[in-house]
Amino acid sequence: xxxxxxxxxxxxxxxxxxxxxxxxxxxxxxxxxxxxxxxxxxxxxxxxxxxxxxxxxxxxxxxxxxxxxxxxxxxxxxxxxxxxxxxxxxxxxxxxxxxxxxxxxxxxxxxxxxxxxxxxxxxxxxxxxxxxxxxxxxxxxxxxxxxxxxxxxxxxxxxxxxxxxxxxxxxxxxxxxxxxxxxxxxxxxxxxxxxxxxxxxxxxxxxxxxxxxxxxxxxxxxxxxxxxxxxxxxxxxxxxxxxxxxxxxxxxxxxxxxxxxxxxxxxxxxxxxxxxxx
Amino acid sequence: xxxxxxxxxxxxxxxxxxxxxxxxxxxxxxxxxxxxxxxxxxxxxxxxxxxxxxxxxxxxxxxxxxxxxxxxxxxxxxxxxxxxxxxxxxxxxxxxxxxxxxxxxxxxxxxxxxxxxxxxxxxxxxxxxxxxxxxxxxxxxxxxxxxxxxxxxxxxxxxxxxxxxxxxxxxxxxxxxxxxxxxxxxxxxxxxxxxxxxxxxxxxxxxxxxxx
Numbered sequence: 001x002x003x004x005x006x007x008x009x010x011x012x013x014x015x016x017x018x019x020x021x022x023x024x025x026x027x028x029x030x031x032x033x034x035x036x037x038x039x040x041x042x043x044x045x046x047x048x049x050x051x052x053x054x055x056x057x058x059x060x061x062x063x064x065x066x067x068x069x070x071x072x073x074x075x076x077x078x079x080x081x082x083x084x085x086x087x088x089x090x091x092x093x094x095x096x097x098x099x100x101x102x103x104x105x106x107x108x109x110x111x112x113x114x115x116x117x118x119x120x121x122x123x124x125x126x127x128x129x130x131x132x133x134x135x136x137x138x139x140x141x142x143x144x145x146x147x148x149x150x151x152x153x154x155x156x157x158x159x160x161x162x163x164x165x166x167x168x169x170x171x172x173x174x175x176x177x178x179x180x181x182x183x184x185x186x187x188x189x190x191x192x193x194x195x196x197x198x199x200x201x202x203x204x205x206x207x208x209x210x211x212x213x214x215x216x217x218x219x220x221x222x223x224x225x226x227x228x229x230x231x232x233x234x235x236x237x238x239x240x241x242x243x244x245x246x247x248x249x250x251x252x253x254x255x256x257x258x259x260x261x262x263x264x265x266x267x268x269x270x271x272x273x274x275x276x277x278x
Numbered sequence: 279x280x281x282x283x284x285x286x287x288x289x290x291x292x293x294x295x296x297x298x299x300x301x302x303x304x305x306x307x308x309x310x311x312x313x314x315x316x317x318x319x320x321x322x323x324x325x326x327x328x329x330x331x332x333x334x335x336x337x338x339x340x341x342x343x344x345x346x347x348x349x350x351x352x353x354x355x356x357x358x359x360x361x362x363x364x365x366x367x368x369x370x371x372x373x374x375x376x377x378x379x380x381x382x383x384x385x386x387x388x389x390x391x392x393x394x395x396x397x398x399x400x401x402x403x404x405x406x407x408x409x410x411x412x413x414x415x416x417x418x419x420x421x422x423x424x425x426x427x428x429x430x431x432x433x434x435x436x437x438x439x440x441x442x443x444x445x446x447x448x449x450x451x452x453x454x455x456x457x458x459x460x461x462x463x464x465x466x467x468x469x470x471x472x473x474x475x476x477x478x479x480x481x482x483x484x485x486x487x488x489x490x
Contacts, residue, residue: 012408019407033437038451065395097395100387103377125377129323132316139313144320150375191301202435209454210463225435248436250403255429257411262425265415 004267007260015257022253026245033245037229040212044197044219045081045233047171053086055170056163058137060184061093061102063177067201068101071175073240074199074227075105078173081234083113083120088159090169092133092145093126094180103149118157125149130180134187138166166192171218175199181208185216199226287483294481335359362386427453 037045048057059078063071082089091106093099106123115121124145127133133144141164147153154160162168172194174184181198188194195218200208202223211217221230224247227240293315300308338352362383369381376383416422433439434450479485 010411015408015411016404019404023403034440035437036440036447038447065392066399068392068396097391100377100384101392104379107379127320128327129316129320132320132323136313136316136320139309143313143317149377206454206458207462207466209459210466213455213459244437248438250407251432251436252438254407254410255432257407258414258425258429261411261414262416 004264004271007264008268018253019250022249023246026249027242029245030242031245033248035225035228035232035241035244037233038226040220040222041226041229042219042233044173044221045230047195047197047218048078048081048087049085051085051087051170054088056088056090056159056168057082058169058172059089059091059102060172060174060180061091061098062095062180063101063175063201064095064097065101067177069239069243070201070224070227071177071199072101072105073224073238073243074221074230075102075175076109076238077227077230077234077236077240079106079109079121080113080236083109083115086120087170089121090159090163091121091123093124094130094133095177096126098177099126099149119159122154122157122159123149124154131183131187134183135191137188138192140164166194169194171195171197173197173199176204177201178204185211189216197221283486283489286489287486291481291483294477298481331359358390 051057059075061075079089081087089106091102093102103123106121109115110117110121117123125148127144136143142154145154148157166172166188172184172188174181174196176198177200181200184196184198189196196216197219198208198211198217199221200223202225205220205222205226208217208220212220221227224240224243228237228244231238231241296308296311297315300312303309304312335356338355340346341349341352342356365381365383365386366376369376369378369383372378373381375381378384414425414428416425430446431450431453433442434446434453439446439450476485480488
């Protein structure tokens with residue numbers, strides 16, 4: 001029984017080392033695990049796939065570096081799909097610290113797909129006051145984004161010539177690390193009937209399920225797993241698929257910790273009960 | 279009479295009413311008034327950043343001046359702030375945008391901010407594991423149910439769940455879409471009804487705590 005007493009007072013650094021091992025080793029060995037796309041993810045993919053060529057997609061970067069492993073792979077997979085289908089991504093940013101991430105992702109995939117800036121895609125950058133923008137875009141996007149992220153007038157780009165408000169976007173995709181998506185659903189969706197797809201961090205994805213069930217959003221990409229499913233659908237496994245092995249084994253380790261912690265707890269409890277009864 | 283606290287109350291009431299009316303009647307003159315108000319809001323939101331900067335720097339300058347605990351950290355913060363501002367302005371002058379790939383601002387972002395933010399967030403994995411071992415106990419039936427559900431969802435949400443059984447992810451989806459969502463929807467409705475109630479109270483001047 002001494003072992004359980006020792007286990008109940010285990011050094012937390014031992015736990016930290018084990019977690020580090022199960023996260024790092026799969027990233028190096030890259031074991032192949034089955035990733036089956038779920039319906040909320042497939043719904044977005046199919047919707048984008050069936051859009052007519054030349055459709056505009058408004059992409060909102062509402063995350064920062066803390067959420068990069070979950071959001072950036074989805075952004076890249078989505079952009080690949082857009083350029084492959086001759087769709088036109090228009091990027092805006094609601095989180096200041098997400099601006100460079102969005103720019104990096106957009107430029108990387110545009111280069112890979114030979115897309116031309118201002119013709120096939122555009123980056124409008126960050127503006128403060130997101131509620132005002134969300135409502136204002138319903139009337140005229142130029143009221144808030146008169147220039148792109150390099151301060152060039154958007155009217156000088158062919159892609160923006162026929163874009164004025166939500167009526168000109170086939171889809172709005174929000175990549176969300178916080179609660180900004182609630183406002184997209186409320187204003188762009190509720191008021192202007194804009195079709196919305198959301199990619200949320202795993203921790204907040206359960207909060208958006210009821211929007212999916214009530215068809216207020218067309219689909220939902222939840223965390224790194226959702227991004228991995230999107231990469232599989234796009235037939236280009238990348239960072240998210242690689243990260244799923246680490247996530248799988250760390251989940252198993254945490255479950256083992258929970259089970260072991262509970263066994264220790266019950267054994268210790270019964271021991272103390274016996275000692276108390278003497 | 280409009281004096282003292284009555285003036286902000288009257289502004290709140292008028293603006294609140296216009297916003298509600300313009301939501302349902304987005305035509306002239308309400309649509310135009312709403313649009314102007316939103317532009318003002320956007321401009322004011324930009325200026326709130328200055329308030330934030332003032333507050334942040336004021337606090338840390340005071341810490342350095344009084345040599346309070348960890349005042350060295352404040353020097354690092356102030357130096358970092360100055361460095362990022364200079365890099366941003368210089369990047370804009372040099373390349374037309376601070377976000378240009380060649381700018382020092384982008385370098386700072388890629389090699390300081392991204393690793394720092396990522397590190398802070400990834401530390402959660404270690405704390406969650408430690409907390410799972412120490413605190414997640416089946417002390418009663420409710421806790422046991424929560425624990426079992428958590429284990430099923432944790433397995434069903436990763437590819438290993440598919441390897442254990444193809445039914446596991448399906449059962450996880452059912453948990454997420456039915457019991458989980460039922461609870462979330464209830465909480466969500468409660469929150470929004472509460473927000474609606476507070477909004478009406480603010481517009482009508484019953485809730486005045488924002489004035490103090």
